[in-house]
Each structure stands twice: as structure tokens, then as C-alpha cells.
Amino acid sequence: MSNIIEAHGVSKSYGGVKANTDISLTVKKGGITGLIGPNGSGKTTMFNSIVGYHPIDEGSIKFEGQEISKMLVPEIARLGLLRTFQQTRIYSQMNCVENMLISMPHRKMSLMDAFRRNTKADTDKAEHLLEFVGLYEKRYLQAGSLSFGQQKLLEFAMALMNEPTVLLLDEPTAGINPTLINGLIDRLKRANTEFGITLFIIEHNMRVIMNMADHIYCLAHGQMLAEGTPAEIQDDQRVIDAYLGAH
Amino acid sequence: MSKNWILYIALLAITVAAPFLFPSYTAFLATLWLFIVVAQAWDMTGGQMGYNSLGNIFFYGTGMYAGAVFAIGLYYNVGEWTDASRSEIFSFTAGQYYTGMVVGIIGAGLFCGLCALIIGPLFFGLRGPYFAIGTLGLAIAAGEIVSNIEWLGGGQGISMPHSPLHPDFEKVLIYFLFAGLGVVLFIFCKWFYSTRFGAAINAIRDDEEKAEAMGIHTLRYKTITWAISAVFVGAAGAVSAFQLIHFEPLETAYQTINLGIFMVVCVLLGGKGTLWGPVIGAILFHVFKEVTWNYFLGGQWVALGLLIVIIVVFFQDGLMGYLKHRRPEWFGIKVESKDKEAAA
Amino acid sequence: MDQILTNTGYLFQYPVLNLAFIIDGIMIGSLFALAAYGLALVWGVMNVKNLAQGDFVIAGGYCSWWLVKTGWLQSIGLSDNAVALLGVPIAFVVMWGIGWMTYKLIITRVIERDLFTSLLATFGLAIMMAQILNLMFGSDTQSLQLDYKTYSFAGGFINLPMAKVIGTCMAAGLAVAVIIFMKRSRMGQAIRATAQDSRAARVMGIDTEKVYAFTFSLNAAICGAAGAIIVMVWVIQPFYGITYSVRAFVIVTAAGLGNLPGVIAAGLGIGAAEQYGAHIFGIGYQQAIAVTLLLIVLFFRLLQQRRKRQALN
Numbered sequence: 031m032s033n034i035i036e037a038h039g040v041s042k043s044y045g046g047v048k049a050n051t052d053i054s055l056t057v058k059k060g061g062i063t064g065l066i067g068p069n070g071s072g073k074t075t076m077f078n079s080i081v082g083y084h085p086i087d088e089g090s091i092k093f094e095g096q097e098i099s100k101m102l103v104p105e106i107a108r109l110g111l112l113r114t115f116q117q118t119r120i121y122s123q124m125n126c127v128e129n130m131l132i133s134m135p136h137r138k139m140s141l142m143d144a145f146r147r148n149t150k151a152d153t154d155k156a157e158h159l160l161e162f163v164g165l166y167e168k169r170y171l172q173a174g175s176l177s178f179g180q181q182k183l184l185e186f187a188m189a190l191m192n193e194p195t196v197l198l199l200d201e202p203t204a205g206i207n208p209t210l211i212n213g214l215i216d217r218l219k220r221a222n223t224e225f226g227i228t229l230f231i232i233e234h235n236m237r238v239i240m241n242m243a244d245h246i247y248c249l250a251h252g253q254m255l256a257e258g259t260p261a262e263i264q265d266d267q268r269v270i271d272a273y274l275g276a277h
Numbered sequence: 278m279s280k281n282w283i284l285y286i287a288l289l290a291i292t293v294a295a296p297f298l299f300p301s302y303t304a305f306l307a308t309l310w311l312f313i314v315v316a317q318a319w320d321m322t323g324g325q326m327g328y329n330s331l332g333n334i335f336f337y338g339t340g341m342y343a344g345a346v347f348a349i350g351l352y353y354n355v356g357e358w359t360d361a362s363r364s365e366i367f368s369f370t371a372g373q374y375y376t377g378m379v380v381g382i383i384g385a386g387l388f389c390g391l392c393a394l395i396i397g398p399l400f401f402g403l404r405g406p407y408f409a410i411g412t413l414g415l416a417i418a419a420g421e422i423v424s425n426i427e428w429l430g431g432g433q434g435i436s437m438p439h440s441p442l443h444p445d446f447e448k449v450l451i452y453f454l455f456a457g458l459g460v461v462l463f464i465f466c467k468w469f470y471s472t473r474f475g476a477a478i479n480a481i482r483d484d485e486e487k488a489e490a491m492g493i494h495t496l497r498y499k500t501i502t503w504a505i506s507a508v509f510v511g512a513a514g515a516v517s518a519f520q521l522i523h524f525e526p527l528e529t530a531y532q533t534i535n536l537g538i539f540m541v542v543c544v545l546l547g548g549k550g551t552l553w554g555p556v557i558g559a560i561l562f563h564v565f566k567e568v569t570w571n572y573f574l575g576g577q578w579v580a581l582g583l584l585i586v587i588i589v590v591f592f593q594d595g596l597m598g599y600l601k602h603r604r605p606e607w608f609g610i611k612v613e614s615k616d617k618e619a620a621a
Numbered sequence: 622m623d624q625i626l627t628n629t630g631y632l633f634q635y636p637v638l639n640l641a642f643i644i645d646g647i648m649i650g651s652l653f654a655l656a657a658y659g660l661a662l663v664w665g666v667m668n669v670k671n672l673a674q675g676d677f678v679i680a681g682g683y684c685s686w687w688l689v690k691t692g693w694l695q696s697i698g699l700s701d702n703a704v705a706l707l708g709v710p711i712a713f714v715v716m717w718g719i720g721w722m723t724y725k726l727i728i729t730r731v732i733e734r735d736l737f738t739s740l741l742a743t744f745g746l747a748i749m750m751a752q753i754l755n756l757m758f759g760s761d762t763q764s765l766q767l768d769y770k771t772y773s774f775a776g777g778f779i780n781l782p783m784a785k786v787i788g789t790c791m792a793a794g795l796a797v798a799v800i801i802f803m804k805r806s807r808m809g810q811a812i813r814a815t816a817q818d819s820r821a822a823r824v825m826g827i828d829t830e831k832v833y834a835f836t837f838s839l840n841a842a843i844c845g846a847a848g849a850i851i852v853m854v855w856v857i858q859p860f861y862g863i864t865y866s867v868r869a870f871v872i873v874t875a876a877g878l879g880n881l882p883g884v885i886a887a888g889l890g891i892g893a894a895e896q897y898g899a900h901i902f903g904i905g906y907q908q909a910i911a912v913t914l915l916l917i918v919l920f921f922r923l924l925q926q927r928r929k930r931q932a933l934n
């Protein structure tokens with residue numbers, strides 16, 4: 031498998047605080063890669079660096095071989111590198127289907143396509159994906175009236191609608207009812223296998239990430255602590271120490 | 278569906294018949310259509326896209342000047358024309374006048390659209406209040422600069438060619454030009470908001486960061502929307518130029534605190550981000566303004582300032598917003614009902 | 622175009638002109654900085670961007686102008702000059718009252734709303750105030766002709782009217798007083814706490830409503846005093862307000878919120894830039910220059926933000 035994201039020596043500090051120091055990681059095309067670490071270890075900072083929310087101090091980030099560390103958020107998103115937010119962001123004034131239709135892959139559209147109306151096929155696809163995440167019954171409700179967990183699922187469905195090459199998920203299971211987590215894991219895996227979307231996931235829930243990822247990176251204090259297969263990470267004494275707070 | 282068609286045809290019939298039924302109100306109705314055009318065009322960016330411009334009057338003023346320059350420049354040197362200012366050296370034949378009018382209106386629209394395409398990428402990096410203040414600055418600066426350009430008549434302004442028509446017929450012609458623009462703009466918007474493009478600018482309004490993160494070409498869509506709106510405002514400006522015969526830069530063309538703010542107030546009064554809101558708002562505002570104008574004994578402008586404040590503070594959602602709140606089902610909004618939630 | 626080149630040439634031919642412009646610029650700029658400080662205060666504390674800022678300035682100017690013209694205080698033996706100086710504190714007090722009324726009637730209802738609401742409401746207020754002043758005082762430009770001496774230096778290139786010097790000193794004195802007040806007094810501390818986090822301030826027992834009302838009144842009062850100083854030396858007119866508002870925005874945008882030295886520096890800089898602009902392009906462009914500076918500053922900040930991969934909001 032080839033590498034689709036290659037980050038090399040990325041550093042980022044906020045004022046005097048070093049949020050990321052010399053981080054290098056790769057995401058394999060077609061796989062599921064995990065990023066774990068205790069609170070404040072710099073996971074979300076790393077995500078934001080990749081998708082272009084802030085400038086990085088040092089290092090390079092490549093997507094499909096192209097340097098993206100100087101590009102702006104919309105430009106990176108248009109390459110097919112998509113992210114979901116830790117605090118869910120959906121268009122709360124619109125209903126679910128409208129939310130889905132807005133998430134059509136505009137980067138694949140010409141300007142003339144944009145001046146067309148959505149076709150029956152588009153609506154069908156939207157409804158199919160809503161069914162896939164289990165929101166079909168609620169498809170005509172205003173998105174703002176959904177519960178937090180449902181909004182999260184909607185955001186996930188919107189990301190799938192966009193047909194990204196890589197999807198960066200920031201804590202997809204946070205705030206989701208534990209009984210639904212298994213269902214979500216299953217859907218994430220299916221998104222990976224059926225739709226062929228490469229996933230890069232920040233996750234707090236160890237059980238979840240160990241179940242899904244082929245390869246895991248662990249951050250602590252803004253530095254790369256360990257990497258390896260789930261089994262290797264599970265047995266790594268440094269990771270266990272980091273999570274239990276020992277030094 | 279068929280009911281709607283009957284409504285639209287009836288409205289169109291009224292529009293066409295109005296200047297003949299109420300000939301003494303033709304000028305009033307023409308200005309009403311001007312208000313509808315600029316309000317609807319403002320709503321394209323302000324209401325549908327969430328970019329509240331205080332300087333759309335820039336396109337109106339630029340449209341006036343562009344219309345004048347295109348129409349006059351077809352046959353004469355503009356500098357000499359403004360030098361001679363109103364003396365009868367230059368005259369237009371009827372044919373020249375109508376050709377100039379058509380070229381002026383279309384040219385002004387296109388020119389303003391082009392302006393928006395050029396300045397859009399600069400201004401759309403500004404968000405929220407900065408965009409509003411930046412565009413306001415643009416309109417004020419343009420007025421001040423134009424009033425210093427002698428070629429365009431400087432602070433004295435510019436005179437348009439005299440119409441070959443009898444004033445009464447000229448009024449009707451102007452009415453139909455404004456009304457035509459208004460009808461075309463309305464139909465365009467009705468279609469435009471139903472496309473993917475329309476959905477995309479709504480997404481930008483609701484959460485631009487999300488829209489960016491979803492890979493929507495935000496800058497492209499914003500600039501094009503502004504340009505389309507500028508085409509209509511610019512064309513309306515050119516029609517105004519022909520209507521007014523003589524206009525000057527600060528009070529008429531770049532009238533920041535009159536029409537520039539009225540268009541925003543019209544939209545707020547009717548309801549932002551709705552198709553009918555700007556139309557209804559423009560009618561309410563214009564009728565209110567005209568009816569009460571004579572009762573304020575010189576204090577009209579104070580009253581208008583007060584009206585703006587009152588509308589903004591107490592009635593910002595407008596008529597359509599109020600209806601949406603009270604009767605969401607009319608707008609096709611569904612909210613999970615309480616009892617259903619309790620059952621689930 | 623030739624005119625512009627000739628005028629620019631003069632700057633090199635007579636270098637002392639530069640000094641004259643800078644001195645003039647600093648004197649008027651100190652007043653711009655006052656209005657900008659008020660704007661930044663209200664912006665920072667209650668997140669209201671006040672487009673009526675310049676109209677407060679002009680209203681304060683008319684307040685002092687009217688006081689001198691009506692002649693009441695002269696009838697008890699004060700000279701015109703003394704009344705004009707007294708006009709500054711009086712304008713401060715009067716505009717405090719008007720600011721307080723404005724807050725209670727309008728601003729308090731728009732604080733919690735989105736930014737465009739407050740912007741538009743204050744724009745409506747600006748139109749209303751300009752028109753009221755126009756009805757009351759007419760649309761002519763007005764100034765107080767005070768009989769202070771004018772000192773000339775450098776063979777007449779630099780004119781230093783005493784009135785301008787006094788005005789600048791009063792502006793500086795007012796600024797220092799306000800800054801000390803904000804640092805030392807309990808109210809000043811409450812204002813700064815509210816600016817940082819109004820919810821936390823409310824939880825800690827600060828009456829934020831009172832703080833807001835006080836801040837807005839203080840802002841209007843500062844503007845009013847600035848206007849009273851302006852009318853002593855420069856001219857006012859009912860519709861000049863918007864230009865002062867725009868200048869205040871330029872300064873705050875250039876300096877950033879809560880950057881007091883920046884506001885002062887930007888204020889003086891804008892003052893000097895306008896003097897240069899008026900010399901090079903001609904006096905007719907004065908308003909245009911003030912507004913064009915806004916656009917330049919906005920786009921400069923935009924480029925800065927773009928380098929940080931951010932938009933300006």
C-alpha cells in the first residue's frame with residue numbers, strides 16, 4: 031500500500047507552548063490509521079495542521095505527493111482531504127436531506143454543473159447514505175433539532191456524501207451513546223471497505239481504535255511516543271505509562 | 278402549482294397595466310421597482326449568502342456613471358460633453374438616444390459585474406463587520422474620488438442626453454425598464470435559489486468554515502453571486518441615470534445614506550433570505566416613506582434614521598421571518614413534535 | 622497627474638514641509654486617537670461596533686460651539702477663549718448624558734444580537750444624529766475663531782497656532798486621565814473584567830448592565846470632548862461624522878483591539894498620512910483619503926491573516 035499522507039518533522043507552537051514537536055507520520059492508502067494520546071497531547075493540533083487551519087512552524091505535509099502545508103483550508107479540502115469536527119458542525123437551519131445535498135462533491139463539479147438542480151439520483155444517494163447511518167426516519171427534520179449523537183452521525187454521512195479520498199475523523203465516538211458505538215465502528219469499517227475511503231481517526235476510546243485501526247500512532251506531550259499495530263501499541267509500556275500519567 | 282401560476286400571471290398583468298391605470302403615479306411606481314430591484318439584489322449576498330454589504334450602492338453609482346459614459350461615448354467625446362455641461366452644442370437624435378440607452382444599460386450592468394469580479398476576491402477575505410465596513414468604505418471612497426474627476430463632470434455631475442419622447446411617455450418607458458429588471462431578477466432568483474449554487478451560498482451563510490472544509494469553492498461562489506447582483510444594481514443605476522437626466526456624484530449616484538441604506542432596511546423589513554421578503558419589504562418601506570413624507574415638516578430624514586433603528590432593533594426578522602416563526606409548516610420546515618419524542 | 626508630481630516634488634525641495642505636516646498630523650491625529658480609543662473600548666467590552674462614533678464627536682463640537690455663540694457665559698464676564706475651553710468639560714458631560722440615553726434606548730437591545738444588527742442600528746443612529754444636527758444648526762461648516770496667537774517658524778513654513786497646542790495638550794490630558802481611571806478605579810477594573818469574559822464577570826457579581834451603560838456613556842463623553850477640541854481649531858459640519866467614524870475604524874483595525882500604544886501610534890500616523898495625502902492630491906481628496914486608508918489597512922490586515930491561513934473576522 032502506498033502512503034497517501036506523509037507528514038515529516040512537523041512542529042507547531044502556540045506562543046511558548048509547543049503543541050507538536052517534530053512529528054512524522056504516514057497514512058496508508060485504503061487503510062484505517064489511528065492517532066491516540068492523552069488529553070492535550072497535540073492530536074487535534076496535528077489534524078488542524080494537516081487540513082490547513084493554521085500555519086505550521088516547521089516540517090512538510092504531503093498529500094498524494096503534493097506539498098499542502100502552505101495551502102488554505104478550502105484548497106486542501108478540494109483535493110479530497112476531508113475532516114469532521116470534534117464539536118459537530120452541521121447546517122442547523124436545514125433538514126437532513128438538504129444538509130446531505132449541500133455536501134455534494136463540489137470539487138468534482140464544473141461551474142455549469144453548479145447551476146443545475148439536484149437530480150433524483152442525488153436525492154436517492156443522500157437518502158441511501160442517511161439510511162446507512164440510521165437517520166432515514168429523521169431525514170426531513172431540521173438538523174438543529176437532532177441530538178448531539180445524531181448530528182455526529184449526520185456529519186459522518188455528509189462526509190461520505192462528499193466522496194473524499196481521505197477522511198479525518200476527530201473523535202467520532204465522543205458523545206455517542208455507548209450502545210450505539212458498536213454500530214458506528216461497523217459503519218466506519220464499511221465506509222473504509224465498501225466506499226474505499228482512507229480513514230485517519232483521532233480516538234480516545236481505546237477499545238474502539240484497537241478494533242478498527244491497522245496502524246496506530248501515539249502522541250504524548252506533543253511528541254511521537256510510539257507507533258505500531260494495535261497489538262504492539264497495547265503492549266507498549268510507554269503508552270500505558272502515558273495514559274496512566276506515570277513518567 | 279396551478280394556483281401559483283394564476284397568482285404570478287395576475288401579478289404580471291397588474292405590473293403591465295399599472296402605469297396606464299394610475300398615470301399620475303408612474304414615477305412613484307418606477308421608484309418602487311427600483312427599490313425592489315436593489316433590495317432583491319442586496320438579499321442575494323446579504324440574506325442568502327450572509328455577507329451584509331453596506332456598500333452595494335457602489336454598483337448603483339458606478340452603473341449610473343457607466344451608463345452615462347457608454348451612452349454618450351458612443352457618439353461624443355465624454356470630456357468635451359461634460360465640459361459643455363448642458364449647453365446645447367451636443368444633441369442626440371432619437372435613434373442615437375435609444376441605441377445609447379440600450380448600450381448604456383447593458384454596458385453598465387456588465388461593467389459593474391466585472392467590477393465585482395475584480396474586487397470580490399479582495400473583499401471576500403473580510404468577514405462579518407469588516408465586510409460591511411469595507412464595502413461602506415468602498416462606496417464612500419468611490420463617491421469622493423469620482424467627484425474629483427473632471428472628465429466625469431466632477432462634483433457638478435453629468436447631464437444625460439435629452440429624451441426625444443414626451444415626458445409622460447418617457448416616464449412610462451422608465452417604468453417598464455425598472456419593472457422589466459425587477460421581473461427578470463425575480464425569476465432569476467427563483468431559479469437561482471433552487472440550484473446547487475443557491476444551496477452552496479446558503480451553506481456559506483450558515484457556516485462558512487464548514488463549507489470550506491467540505492471543499493465548496495467558497496470564494497468562487499461568493500464572487501459570482503456578488504457579480505450577478507452587481508449586474509442588476511448597475512443596470513438599475515443606468516436606468517436611473519436616464520430617468521434623472523442630470524445627476525451628481527455624492528447626493529445622487531453614491532448616495533450611501535439614502536438608497537444605500539434603504540435597500541438594507543427594505544430587506545430587513547420584508548425578511549432576509551426569502552424570495553418574497555425583499556419585494557414585500559420594498560413595497561412597505563416605499564409606500565410608508567412616500568405617504569408619511571409630507572407630515573414630518575423637514576424632519577423626514579430624522580424620522581427615517583429613527584425608522585431604521587426601530588426596524589433593526591425590534592423587527593429585524595421582518596414579515597417573512599415572523600411568519601416563518603409562527604407558521605413554520607408554510608415554509609416546509611418540520612420539527613419533531615413533543616409527543617412523538619415522548620413516545621420514542 | 623502633473624500636479625501630484627509637483628506637489629510631491631515640493632516635499633523634497635522644502636524638507637521643512639515634512640516637519641510641518643507631521644506636526645499638524647500629530648495634533649489632529651491625537652483627536653482621531655481619542656475617538657478610536659472610545660470605539661475600541663466599546664468594541665472590546667460589549668462587542669458593539671459603533672458607526673455613530675463620529676457623530677458623537679461632531680455633536681460634542683456643536684455643543685461647545687453653541688455654548689460660545691449663545692453668549693450666556695460671556696455675559697457673566699468670561700472671554701470667548703475661556704468659554705471655548707470650558708466647552709470641553711461641558712461637552713464631556715452633555716455627551717455623557719446623550720451616550721447614556723442612547724445606551725438605554727438602543728444599544729442595550731442589540732448587545733446580545735449578531736454583529737450586523739449593532740452595526741446597522743448604530744448606522745441608523747448616525748444618520749439620525751447628523752440630521753438632527755443639520756436641523757438645529759444648518760449645514761454650513763462651523764468653527765470657533767479664537768484669538769490665540771500663532772507662532773511661525775522656519776520662515777513661515779511651520780505655523781503653530783496656540784489654540785492647536787492647547788487642544789493637543791487637552792487631548793493628551795484626557796487620554797491620560799481615562800487610562801489612569803481604567804487602571805486604578807473599581808469601575809475601570811470591572812470594565813476590563815467584563816471585556817475579558819462577561820459571563821465570568823456576571824458570575825463574580827459584577828453588574829454587567831451597569832458596566833455596559835457606563836462604558837458606552839464614557840465613550841460618548843470622550844468623543845464629545847474630542848469634538849469640543851476640534852471645533853476650537855478645525856471645522857465641523859453635521860455630515861462630517863461618518864468620516865470620523867471611518868477614521869476610528871481605520872485606527873482600531875490597524876492597531877488591533879486592546880492595544881493602547883498601537884491605537885495612539887496609528888492615530889498619529891493616520892493624522893500625518895492625511896496631511897500628506899491632502900498636500901499631494903489636493904484638499905478635495907481629504908475625505909477620499911481617509912476612506913481609502915481604511916481599505917488599505919483592511920487589505921493589509923487581510924494579507925497578514927492570509928499568511929496565518931485565516932480570514933479577517
